[in-house]
Amino acid sequence: METTQYDREEHIFTAFLDPYMKFSSGLFSSHETSFENSVIEMLDFLLDSAQISNGARVLEIGTGWGCLIKRLKERFPHATYTGVSPSAAQITYVREHVDQQAPIHVCAFELAEVQGPFDAIFLSGTFCHLQDKFLQLERIFNLLAEGGRLIIEDSFFRSRQAMEVLRECSARGEVQTAMFGWAELMPLSSLLDISESIGFHLVSCRDFTDDYERTGKEWIRRLAKSALSYPAKKDMLFYLRLANNGWHRNAYCYALTFERPRRVDMPSVLELVNKEA
Structure with a gap:
């Protein structure tokens, strides 16, 4: 198996990430928001x-690298957490620096034997890595308690046309796979179609593209100034610059909240029509 960014040693990421080690967008509520505070604001x-x-x-x-569980334990110490990750390096880091007792399934979600129900399920930068997204979203729906919420923070193609153009760019795909592992981005409209057919209710959708672009620029600045040695520094800088160049041109970043509706015993439209007749 080829090494991807998820298998790389932690010192590469500590060279440019925040103390929570969040490798996705921050939330800059104002021009004065610091990089470190943007991460806390996004997690909150x-x-x-x-x-x-x-x-x-x-x-x-x-x-x-454990950013969500770290913030979860700080704010809600009595919440129960279950994680799924195929990265041994990241799980080791979480157990050494965040929660040594963290119950984490060491495998891809497709292979994880997870028992619900859950009140909340999070995919932060990981929805794109799911194989057979319809099947996995259907499984996630069934793992949620009624009224439970699914949070997806991820990148999506700007349009179907952009998706087709980028899929034909083999050089870009090779760089992405080498650094990022297998991933399949889709347009936001595709996710909305799938989630609606499964039965999810869309609660909210917020655009974080500008925030992610600003986050990426901060990563690049911090990494360029770091003492990280080559070739790791060169390779990561190349990847970060390539990825950050795509915002607005090819992709957007969204955070979406879906809910599994509670069952409501109500007559169908047909029943109401027949009753009125």
């Missing part, structure tokens, strides 16, 4: 979007 936004409270049952698909 995600947790608040899921309506997390103490005692909540949380599943994270793709733990990364």
Whole structure:
């Protein structure tokens, strides 16, 4: 198996990430927001979007370097957390620096034997890595409690046309796969179609493209100034610059909140029509 960014040693990421080690967008609420605070604001936004409270049952698909569980434990120490990650390097980091008892399934979500129900499920930068997205979203729907929320923070193609053009760019695809692992971005409209057919209710959708672009520029600045040695520094700088160049041109970043509706015993439209007749 080829090494991707998820398998690289932590020192590469500590060279440019924030103390929470979040490898996706921050939230810059103003021009004065610092890089470090933007990460905390984004994590709080995600947790608040899921309506997390103490005692909540949380599943994270793709733990990364532990940013979500770290913030979750700070704000809601009595919430229960389950993670899924195929990266041994990241799981080791989480257990050494965040929570040594963190229950994490060491495999891809497609292979994880996870038992619900959960009050909230998070995919932060990991939805694009799911194989057979319809099947996995259907599974996620069934893992949620009624009224439970799914939070997806990820990149999406600007349009179907942009998707087709970029898929034909083999050089870009090779760079992405080498650094990022297998991923399949889709237009936002495709996700909305799939989620609607499964039965999800869309609660909110927020555009974070500008925030992610600003985050990427901060990563590049910090990495360029770091003492990280070559070739790791050169390779990561190339990837970050390539990725950050695509915002608005090819892709947008969105954070979406979906809900599994509660069952409501109501007559169907046909029944109401027949009753009125």
